[in-house]
Amino acid sequence: MGEPLRVGIVGLGNILGQYLDTFAALPDVTVAAVADLDAERAADVAADLSRTQGEAARAVTLEDLLSADDVDVVLNLTTPAAHARVALAAIAAGKPVYGEKPLAATMAEAAEVMRAAEARGVDVLCAPDTVLGVGIQTARRAVDDGLIGEPVAATATMVTPGHEAWHPNPDFYYLPGGGPLMDMGPYYVTALVHLLGPVVSVVGVGSRSRAARTVASGPRAGESFPVEVDTHVTGVLSHASGAVATLVMSFDAVATASSHLEVHGTAGSLAVPDPNQFDGEVRLAPLGGDGFAAIPPSAGYVEAGRGIGLFDWAENRPSAPRVSGEVGLHVLEIMESLLKSDGRTIALGSTAARPDPVPLTMCR
Template identity: 55%
Template sequence: MGSTHGIGVVGLGVIFAQYRETLVGQSDVALVAVADLDEARAHEVAATIPGCRALRVAELMADPAVDTVLNLTIPAAHAEVALAALAVGTNVYGEKPLAATFEQAQQIMAASGQAWVGGAPDTVLGTGIQTARQIVDSGRIGRPLAATATWVAPGHEAWHPNPDFYYREGGGPLMDMGPYYLTSLVHLLGPVESVSGTSSRSRDTRIIASGPRAGQEIPVEVDTYVTGTLRHEGGAISTVVFSFDSVATHAAPIEVHGQTGSIAVPDPNMFEGDVQVQMLGAAEWQTVAPSAGYGGAGRGIGLIDHVRTGADRASGALALHVLEIMTGLLRSARENCSFPLTTTVQRPAFVPLTPASDWR
């Protein structure tokens, strides 16, 4: 891939700031170009990053300095941008989900050829999820039998100034937050073979609460409460809940239960957090020191990890599998049936404990 891996960013919205913090200043990767529908914004951003140029999307795709297109557009545009990059043989790393629909995601993977496709979330490579993974792999809690994953909130219109896309196809609590939790479950327990889901929609409109559009009503086109069960290929069963119709939860974001112990797993939307274990017969939970994962990581570590190690810990194949889990849950809910998955994926490689000083 060369001594310096050139990254061209398409889409400079809210999430870009987090990627920028991780990627700028690295010795072996560089933000060499940016593009946005707002060309003025692209020029403003490029002016603050040494060696970075503001280009139009087509120019960025054709630029030989761009080794990987970092696709940070809204979900509805993920497939269009990814396919355009792959058409010229350029690697793609995209925000989640891989595409707005499973069919579009299949097209992306089919078009990849010799190019690499990767995708968020890479929060699972931090010390939180990877420490929990190390505990599972060590056999400390015995054979894993089950897991729960819960994410609930009133809805993103409470804080996001332009929340429209969260309530359109490709959005909703499952498609937005599900990738963090479901990707974590695959890291922890392996791929999923079948799903069964139920879903509902509490109301048909939402009111934006902040920003210049505060008070504006927007339509809701997706279900906003999704629950279901996943049967993992290894036999474990996970129960999941994703909601834009709830106030809060008191449960751990993810819990993994084995024959001899249980693990309380921290927020998979974050890279770090306390992992706790309670063993059979013990009276209390015990906090476990970080034992695996990238310390001090931020969004973009999955791309850095691939560039440096060649590993596929944040692969397009994993993102495709997770997307089928999500669309399978929604299809199961519509058709009132269990849905067998057509995809599978190798459980991603374990991340050894890597302090921030060793990767930054």
């Protein structure tokens, strides 16, 4: 990158540790400032960073973080309801912003973010960056190399009884902007866009099994909270390429024995690893073969972690970001349209170029 990338982080919740672990292993990435609604938490994180990264980090207000000369990019780790507000503030300050998924709680908010970024001339980046790991990228390389022939179909399945089983404050997962589709869907839908290209229309059906959930761990264990979103969503995605993908996202069931993601073509099928992870074994079943067998990693960042998308963006500027807001916007419209569908086919207004593939790259 030449110059160190100095990051300002807004929102210091559960996901923060994974980003900090990645940054600690990357050359020339440092956290300059942190901000959180809990000032005591921000002070503790800044103190820990100052001890571990060899450079001082400050606990500041959001306003001070956005005006700081030593913050090159804003990492927005707030809850979905705050994604757009923080992104718009960063853009107004002239700073690029990388946001956790989804890009915003609604398509309208996300479109406002993208319009503001274009007018201000700054980049908007959006998780997930798990698609840059060797799992999804090796699968993409297999598709691009024709190992499955012409892609015709895909299945993507995420089944869990719900995040309240482990998260001490799971309420936001069950508010608008949450649910299994908005929370976990970005990993699967973004992977499908990388593997098969943009989507032109969707049809979906959703349901919810109960009106309230109960926290199972932490100081709030036993406390009930309301459910305001569908907790099981099934959909069909029609890709511009002609391939058709089936999606199942659920907080109402227990587990699945099948691969999280499969891609089928005229000459073979791929079992793709969990798109919520960076690594994992890709297995290919060629037409006329003896079933599925592992193929060696051939693309993607090796031993990557959350935050590698920021590094990839900084390394490859001014090329189009692989974790672009454009892809985030398209993925959000896919998901929002599935929730609105109620069995009707909805044509999408957005699209996104298939991001460039990632060569096999050691990142540590």
